Amino acid sequence: MEYTRLGDTGLEVSRLCLGCLNFGSGQEWMMNDRDGSIDVIERALELGINFFDTANAYSQGESESILGEAIDGHDREELVLATKVYFGMGDGPNKQGLSRKHILDQVEGSLDRLGTDYIDLYQIHRWDENTPIEETLSALDHLIDEGKVRHIGASTMAGWQFSKALYTADIEGYERFSCLQPEYNLVDRHEEANLLPICREESIGVIPWSPLAGGFLADKYNRDSTVPEDSRAETDEYTQRRFTEENWQVLDEVRAIAETKDSTPAQVSLAWLLHKELVDAPITGPRRIDHLEENVEALDIELTDDELSRLEEPIFPQWPVEGKD
Structure with missing residues (x-):
């Protein structure tokens, strides 16, 4: 495994991050197999992956609990755990968003x-x-001051929003998104015309999500064929x-390039x-150990200019694009 620094921090992470969206239940394309999910995480640890990304909203906390069970007994100092907050975690007011109340409530659940x-x-x-940045x-x-969070980050948004957040942090003396x-x-x-120049x-x-475009770049689909059963595209319009x-x-x-390198489309x-x-x-989301091992082998592939x-x-690349503005 190769390792790198996350942005300009001193945090050392593996060059592949294991995404944990699939580790849960509720959708047909998820693993719906707790033991199988833990097996994938344990194999990732064996391969040297130390970076894991989840979210409180993934299967309403189930993904976090699976990850927590899988890493129990491992050296916590060697692991980099990432999770997220925003989406709804129940009915009623104050159960979603980025208000101070919701963030401080939800971090406790994620930690647990x-x-x-x-x-x-x-x-x-x-x-x-609906909440001031x-x-x-x-x-x-506050969470950083309390020692409950070490670094903060952001996900999908418009470039002007991310710039506003960075500027506000600078002028108000708050921790910046790293x-x-x-x-x-x-x-x-599209992010080449939106967020990446700012970064x-x-x-x-x-740390890109969906590096294989929902399986499209893993060669799961063909122009003139019907969508395979149990694939994400069967039910996912996105x-x-x-x-x-x-x-x-x-x-x-x-x-074509994969064929010349005796590799797979996913690896290329x-x-x-x-x-x-x-x-x-990149945040990879394999549901099988052989797919995880295939992804890790991408580290050995060299591409010419x-x-x-x-x-x-x-x-x-252009921004905005339909459905993403």
Whole structure:
């Protein structure tokens, strides 16, 4: 396993982060298998992965509790645990968003489910239009002062929102976001025109989610074939919207390059991200141990400048894009 620093912090993380969205129940595409989920996490630890990303809203806390059970007994100082707050955790008022009350309430639940005294990276899952960013940053700053959180990060939002959060932290003396979690992969490159230039300028760590585009870049689908049963695209309209001609052209190049390297499309797609200087650790979400092992082997794949250009040529990044503004 290779390791790197997260942004400009001193925190050392594995070059691949294990995403824990699939470790839970409630959707057909999830693992729906607690023991099997723990097996995947334990194999990730054996492979040298020390960075794990989850969220309180993933299966309403089930993902966090599975991760907490799996890491019990391991050296906590070697692990980097990341989780998130924003989405609803029940009915009624004050059960969602980024208010001071919701953040301080929810961090306690996350700590309990993870079985830890502190969270290495606590992230806002989305932007909250109904709460002043000053209130959110103040609450996060308090958690750092209390020792319950070590670093803070953000996820999907518009560039102006992220810039406002960084500026507000600077002028008010609050802790800055040190990490950003954007959607970023070979067919979803809109963040190159939105958040990534800000991250480059501000030395923010980047940990992309959906590095394989919901399985599209793992070669799960074909132009002229029906969607496989039990795949995410069977029920997920978001994944189905990736079935565009320019995206198929990208996948054609991925397949061609993978064949020349005796590798898989998933490995080539991950290797492209790992070649991006801004990217610290793509968040992979395998449901099977063999897929996890396949992902880790992407670290050994070298791509030439010509190959990188071939992979990128079909798409022109732009923001906003439909469904993401």
